[in-house]
Amino acid sequence: MSDKAPRLSDPGLPEHVHRKADTDPAAAKKAERQVAILFTLSALGTILFIYSYIWVKTDRFIFIPIMGDQNASQLGMGIGLTFSLLFIGMGAIHWAKSLMPDNEVAAERHEFRSEEADRADFVATVKEQGAASGLGRRSLIKRSLGLSLGLIGLSPLLLLRDLGPLPKKSLEQTSWKTGTRLVTDPSGRPIKPSDLEVGAVAQVLPELQPGQERTLENVGKDAVLLIRLRPEEFELSPERLSWTYQGIIAFSKICTHMGCAVALYEQQTKHLLCPCHQSTFDVPRAAKVIFGPAARPLPQLAITVDSEGYLVAQKPFTEPVGPSFWERSS
């Protein structure tokens, strides 16, 4: 397929225009000096770099208009490095453009396709050598080789198996158990309903049992948000209402979309917003999703108080917390 339409004629390469430095020795000398100045500026930059590294204290700050207070050592080294690099580059390019030959040269291209004879020879060689090895005839060798080559890829895959344990039920469980006290994060103090005013929000974690340590894996599943509303503001089913205590409602803080911490509570609208992808949950309606990509409400933790009046979990979460996964059944 090609365009056979007649064309205008190609006038050919334009005539070469000489630069001033090609013909005028004075201009060439001037260009040489300019290149030398640029290279010298680069050397000065390196000196500034060395000076800043050795003699400027790392905790010294200087005020630069617009930029504000800047660390003098970092800035001095940075500007020194900039000069030393930039001016070498500018010198080299100025040299190339003003003094090196600028005659355009034409080179020929050749099609990449090999000559017919070479291609035929190649095919013949492959066929001949292939036949000599007997790969085509000896099907037993062919099949067993295919089998072993197919299987050999399994070994490196299998070796990766010990990268981690199997998930088992781990994604579905948290540390919350019946009667686990809610404690503040990070101070670890148990809380009473009276600690939380209406409209307040608090991040809590399950109280550690003696000898237990809190890992980030725990925090990633156990983090819970407490929010206190006026009890009449809830629009909950009777069951869910029984999971609250005096207007205090508890949700998993881990977003059901991609697991970020749902940390932004808007007191006026009573919305929880995930800062990652803006999924918005309506607190009075059991964290129903009202905007954004999350498909499920935040799991609600049933809470009550124990005999000493501290907030505790009535029971573990009734569904897995955090983002979805294949084995999740609800």
Add this chain to the structure above:
Amino acid sequence: MSTGEKVAGSVANYVDERTGAAKWLKKNLTKVFPDHWSFMLGEIALYSFIILLLTGTFLTFWFDPSQREVIYHGSYLPLNGIHMSAAYDSTLHISFDVRGGLLMRQIHHWAALLFMSSIVAHMLRVFFTGAFRKPREFNWIIGIGLLTLGIVEGFLGYSLPDDLLSGTGIRIAEAIIQAIPIVGSYLTFFAFGGPFPGTSFIPRIFTVHVLLLPGIFLALITVHLMLVWYQKHTQYPGPGRTEKNVIGYPLMPVYMAKAGGFFFIVFGISAFLGAVASINPIWLYGPYTPGQISAGSQPDWYMGWLDGLVRMAPPIETHAFHHTISWNILIPGVIVPGIFFTFLALYPFIESWMSNDKREHHLLDRPRNAPNRTALGAFGITFMLVTLANGGNDLIATHFSLSINQITWMSRIGILILPPLAFFVTKRLCLSLQRADRELVLHGKETGRLVRLPHGEFVEVHEPLTDAQAWTLTQHEQLPALELPEVDAHGVLRPGGLRNRFRAKVSRSNAEAIAKPKPDDLKGIEDH
């Protein structure tokens, strides 16, 4: 003969007697490269890669890729006494207690942004000028591979400091892996060595970031450059430039000086950015913990489009037979990017399928002369810009006091409407530009000089183009659309009717053009 020449001569002799390199070098030192500013975009990518290797090596001398818990006691007082991972602690150490450490960290990060930007700019140049056409399809695919790996490499790199922002990014990556049907939870447990976050991922992604991916980069870049070398560079059309030649300057000395000098300039600009422009100030974010987050969490720009797609996804999950499929993650996180990058990688083959053009091409297209391709490019760019803008929807909302819900809805609608609109508008623009070219060749340039004729009429004088200009505007080919009749010569239905009909339709759209002036048209003009 000077001493320098003598020494050089004996070294050259020594090497040549053992390798026979003289013949190869003689030919290749004078290899011709065409000159154009847009050919330097790929160079910037190469040079920023070298800068990344140099600064990255420096950073590894102090960085401790470990999630072992330590208590910070460095010179940054606001974090004194805080529990954190050794990775975060050592990043603070590099930033505050190693001389030039912050500078190197910032140059490294800026060079990474430059690396990705220049790869994308280079790819757009190659796309819009048709430089990917035969025989350069391999290099196009390698380039798409480098782009994809670059995104991964950049993401892993800014995840290493284990600060609150980067940990949130890792959490999102974990959720994407976890959402893959059937194997998702297994893959995350293998990747993280157990439940998220665990203490394995920093050392693991460190090895991938500093060894595995750079090694693959080095190999792919080498092949990429060898192919450029061997296939010779493409050139823009113009007088004297044909498919059979390459016009430019010899490697030695002009290109060595220019390219070498340009490396220093790219390095100098990265150093300048690192010196004056703060980037990723991890000490402000604090160490990572899954229970906290900072508002306005943003990934680096080359991940922003992916985040924007996720943000605009509809809240759909399928719950059936005790299993869950998260379409709200799979569609924006896996399926759409998969389709986009596959289409991108296959585009050279799609185009040659549309035009049935199987010849070699070394002369570049002016984008207006390939309206369909240019319009497709505009489609892709618009798609990416909408997603990128939506990736910053929270910042747009807070900076301009807008509703985030409205912005997200605008993006959801915009992603469906704007790319096709961009396609349509761009294609019309290209055809109009072709029309303007035709006008120029036929009637010359408007000079703005008005002349009053003896009988009182005013006319504007048009100045004819030079032969060189007229050639540049008309040298391109205009291939006709494929003819794929539904019936053959005997009136019998040909096999693959539906496929042929589709291909003919696409080919017609691809071949749309304004007829360029022919020599006869010009002759007709000269007469009046």
